[in-house]
Amino acid sequence: MAPPFDPFLIAHQLDPRIFDICWGLSPVSIRDQMMRGRTVADRLADLDYVHRDAPLLVVGAGVSGVTAALTAALHGVPTTLVEASSEPFGVQAACDTRYLHPSQYDWPLPHWREDTFPPPSHAPANPLPLRYAAGIASNLVPYWSDTLQKIGDVLGDDLLRVCYGVKPRDVVGTEDMAQCDFDCEPWAKKRPAHKAFRAIISAAGFGSERVQARKDPKAFASLRFWERDNLESLKGLDSPRVIIGGGGDGALQDFIRVASGFPSAKALLEYLHLQDKPRFWLWRETILAAEDQAQRASAWAGSEADDHVIQSRLHAVHREAVQSLFGSLPSLAEQLNSLLEKRPYKSLTLVHPCTHFAQSYALNRALVCILQEALHREPGRGRVKVLSNCGIDDVECAGCPAPPQASRCVGNPHQVHLKLKECANSGKRHETLEADVVVLRLGIDNGVQPLFGMRPGGGARRQLLPYFPVP
Numbered sequence: 475m476a477p478p479f480d481p482f483l484i485a486h487q488l489d490p491r492i493f494d495i496c497w498g499l500s501p502v503s504i505r506d507q508m509m510r511g512r513t514v515a516d517r518l519a520d521l522d523y524v525h526r527d528a529p530l531l532v533v534g535a536g537v538s539g540v541t542a543a544l545t546a547a548l549h550g551v552p553t554t555l556v557e558a559s560s561e562p563f564g565v566q567a568a569c570d571t572r573y574l575h576p577s578q579y580d581w582p583l584p585h586w587r588e589d590t591f592p593p594p595s596h597a598p599a600n601p602l603p604l605r606y607a608a609g610i611a612s613n614l615v616p617y618w619s620d621t622l623q624k625i626g627d628v629l630g631d632d633l634l635r636v637c638y639g640v641k642p643r644d645v646v647g648t649e650d651m652a653q654c655d656f657d658c659e660p661w662a663k664k665r666p667a668h669k670a671f672r673a674i675i676s677a678a679g680f681g682s683e684r685v686q687a688r689k690d691p692k693a694f695a696s697l698r699f700w701e702r703d704n705l706e707s708l709k710g711l712d713s714p715r716v717i718i719g720g721g722g723d724g725a726l727q728d729f730i731r732v733a734s735g736f737p738s739a740k741a742l743l744e745y746l747h748l749q750d751k752p753r754f755w756l757w758r759e760t761i762l763a764a765e766d767q768a769q770r771a772s773a774w775a776g777s778e779a780d781d782h783v784i785q786s787r788l789h790a791v792h793r794e795a796v797q798s799l800f801g802s803l804p805s806l807a808e809q810l811n812s813l814l815e816k817r818p819y820k821s822l823t824l825v826h827p828c829t830h831f832a833q834s835y836a837l838n839r840a841l842v843c844i845l846q847e848a849l850h851r852e853p854g855r856g857r858v859k860v861l862s863n864c865g866i867d868d869v870e871c872a873g874c875p876a877p878p879q880a881s882r883c884v885g886n887p888h889q890v891h892l893k894l895k896e897c898a899n900s901g902k903r904h905e906t907l908e909a910d911v912v913v914l915r916l917g918i919d920n921g922v923q924p925l926f927g928m929r930p931g932g933g934a935r936r937q938l939l940p941y942f943p944v945p
């Protein structure tokens with residue numbers, strides 16, 4: 475049977491029977507991962523690839539795996555969901571300091587403030603199995619776990635078998651079936667009932683986050699994105715010097731949280747009340763058009779050099795649009811700088827490795843450009859800096875037990891060595907900064923192999939997913 479998917483459309487097809495839904499140059503948001511899980515399971519069922527007598531295996535009980543497994547089981551497909559750890563949604567369960575919002579990053583589209591996904595205005599005929607409402611990450615988990623449990627109880631073990639402490643091994647995909655064995659922890663209560671499946675969906679996550687400037691077990695490691703932090707309150711720290719390294723969404727998001735004290739980009743934009751101001755609509759339209767063009771171009775970019783051109787253009791449009799917005803709003807710089815002045819840090823520096831940010835959400839980019847412009851207009855007041863064309867070469871922590879780890883050395887003095895950097899090209903070390911809090915958001919480790927087979931190489935771009943389920 476011919477493969478039903480264009481691998482770059484929804485899932486990356488590793489074998490005729492194996493579909494990977496955790497791929498891309500950078501991690502895809504929870505909302506998009508739900509869309510991938512739902513869409514891929516729907517398609518497999520609609521195409522009769524999996525059905526009553528053709529079972530499905532889903533690997534990984536994060537939001538994408540659970541969404542895929544529930545969707546398939548609700549189609550009447552016998553589905554086995556295996557999870558290596560002892561609980562579902564472990565990534566979010568461990569984090570009680572990060573505020574999640576399902577639509578904020580769709581800004582500047584009109585639905586960006588909707589607190590639930592899908593919003594009532596786009597309620598699909600078949601709702602997604604997990605309801606996603608804005609909130610602190612760990613607070614969302616009990617509801618999702620409860621939903622998984624309840625639907626599992628209703629469908630029964632023959633339709634949805636959820637096995638914790640279980641990992642597949644020796645996976646082989648053939649034209650007709652995918653087969654594997656399983657490694658089960660001694661404490662695993664339930665084991666899979668089959669070893670052969672008509673298809674496997676791999677939803678095992680995006681790999682490890684890079685939180686070290688150099689790969690060395692003795693090198694400083696920053697707090698991870700999904701670890702508990704105190705970046706908004708900076709509680710317990712005495713006027714700290716904060717450095718954030720990276721130019722993607724993780725770095726921009728944390729820069730916004732530290733700079734403003736707001737838990738989310740959405741909260742900062744709402745605080746500015748821009749929608750009531752002159753030139754707002756022109757700014758919005760300009761960003762909308764530039765983002766659309768950049769997304770389309772990125773999907774077809776063939777090299778890092780292409781990415782550099784696309785991101786440079788996009789960044790230039792953002793900077794110019796923000797300058798024009800400030801031109802019509804003389805009070806904006808004052809409003810922002812007085813907000814930043816009240817924050818309890820001694821200094822805050824974002825260090826990013828080119829003239830532009832990496833591919834990132836429009837809202838994060840726009841807000842950092844707004845903060846930058848405010849600082850540029852009142853430089854005397856700034857304790858906040860954005861340093862472009864800089865990579866973090868190394869971080870040395872004074873007085874921490876080795877190996878230095880941010881969870882233990884937040885607040886201790888660090889030396890942060892910078893090197894010149896432009897996209898993929900690194901130059902010499904050129905400056906050293908002092909910091910008490912160092913946050914490294916350096917992307918995900920592209921060297922990490924997927925669970926099975928190979929992931930696509932340079933073509934693994936962020937894909938254009940629908941905003942809401944269809945139908």
Ligand SMILES: Cc1cc2nc3c(=O)[nH]c(=O)nc-3n(C[C@H](O)[C@H](O)[C@H](O)COP(=O)(O)OP(=O)(O)OC[C@H]3O[C@@H](n4cnc5c(N)ncnc54)[C@H](O)[C@@H]3O)c2cc1C
Binds near residue numbers: 534556564678724918
């Ligand atoms: C640095 C960073 C920043 C991010 N920022 C945001 C953000 O601001 N907003 C947002 O919405 N999303 C963000 N994301 C993305 C978010 O983490 C994912 O979308 C989300 O976790 C859902 O992913 P998932 O279910 O596909 O995978 P995960 O949540 O990673 O779940 C994968 C599951 O698979 C299990 N597993 C792994 N290997 C095996 C195996 N061999 N056998 C069985 N089970 C296995 C794991 O234990 C885990 O439970 C970010 C991600 C990163 C890394």
